[in-house]
Amino acid sequence: MHIDILTLFPEMFDGVFQSSMMKRAYEANVFDYRYVNFRDYTDDKHHKVDDYPYGGGAGMVLKPQPIFDAVDAVKQSTDHPPRVILMCPQGESYHQQKAEELAQEDHLIFICGHYEGYDERIRNHLVTDEISIGDYVLTSGEIGAMTVIDSVVRLLPGALGNDQSAKQDSFSSGLLEHPHYTRPANFRGLTVPEELLSGNHALIEKWRRKESLKRTFFRRRDLLEEIELSEEEKKWMEEWNHLKF
Incomplete structure (x- = not known):
């Protein structure tokens, strides 16, 4: 370019x-x-x-x-x-x-x-x-x-160290990005979610999707208007409606 x-x-x-x-x-x-x-x-x-x-x-x-x-x-x-x-x-x-x-x-x-x-x-x-x-x-x-x-x-091929990074950014999927954690797993008693330590990739992806939806739900609910949700995800929304953050 x-x-x-x-x-x-x-x-x-x-x-x-x-x-x-x-x-x-x-x-x-x-x-x-x-x-x-x-x-x-x-x-x-x-x-x-x-x-x-x-x-x-x-x-x-x-x-x-x-x-x-x-x-x-x-x-x-x-x-x-x-x-x-x-x-x-x-x-x-x-x-x-x-x-x-x-x-x-x-x-x-x-x-x-x-x-x-x-x-x-x-x-x-x-x-x-x-x-x-x-x-x-x-x-x-x-x-x-x-x-x-x-x-x-930053979206051009070769601009970032890992081309997958841009695809996972907030808004690229229509949602805000999920939380991130790194070492140590326990810092001052604050621990990393067990799903991320499990090694189970399907479980990790489900956790990331849920957390991304939750963050979007509470911070930018307007973005959800264009997102197609599964029945399970709709149930999560119903649960979050009763929560206060």
């Missing part, structure tokens, strides 16, 4: 791309990336990329010309039609299924805004996806783009 990031502040990404999993994935050629400072594409003699909004109002608005020209230039360097992603608080709420969808692409372009917002023509005629990472507003789109890129790259 190739990722182009249109940003006025490329240095913000260095800590993310040069650390931990992202650094290892880049060095292993799982993906590559390029910073594109769209200020370099402005035709304004003062190198401005923003201007006052028509109709008045607070803040400055990113002009269409630099961003359109930057995206056009990036597209000319690839044979794969890219997904052009606008990071925007008005966009689609981001979720794991969207990450899995984007992980199937060969080329992603992220547009990271700043100031008050974007000229609407960018939104209507240039991008393929608008993404929001939550119902709040950040100073710029860079932080949101880092979040999305990390969640996508």
Whole structure:
């Protein structure tokens, strides 16, 4: 996968791309990336990329010309039609299924805004996806783009030490992930569930499924609306209805 990031502040990404999993994935050629400072594409003699909004109002608005020209230039360097992603608080709420969808692409372009917002023509005629990472507003789109890129790259083959890890994450199955334990089996009198020490793989998988359902039931019950449950699992739900946590 190739990722182009249109940003006025490329240095913000260095800590993310040069650390931990992202650094290892880049060095292993799982993906590559390029910073594109769209200020370099402005035709304004003062190198401005923003201007006052028509109709008045607070803040400055990113002009269409630099961003359109930057995206056009990036597209000319690839044979794969890219997904052009606008990071925007008005966009689609981001979720794991969207990450899995984007992980199937060969080329992603992220547009990271700043100031008050974007000229609407960018939104209507240039991008393929608008993404929001939550119902709040950040100073710029860079932080949101880092979040999305990390969640996508970790799904690419070879990004993680064990490719099965991503498949077991919260939301990948539609549920929150089950609890995890490691050595020692007894820490300050706090013990690991016997099922995990049994060596019985069927019993372990049943325990993990039940605990995953329980955690989802008490923390994110809305996620269960799309989950098909067995009769036994429905009985667990009935029991949990009488519990208080």
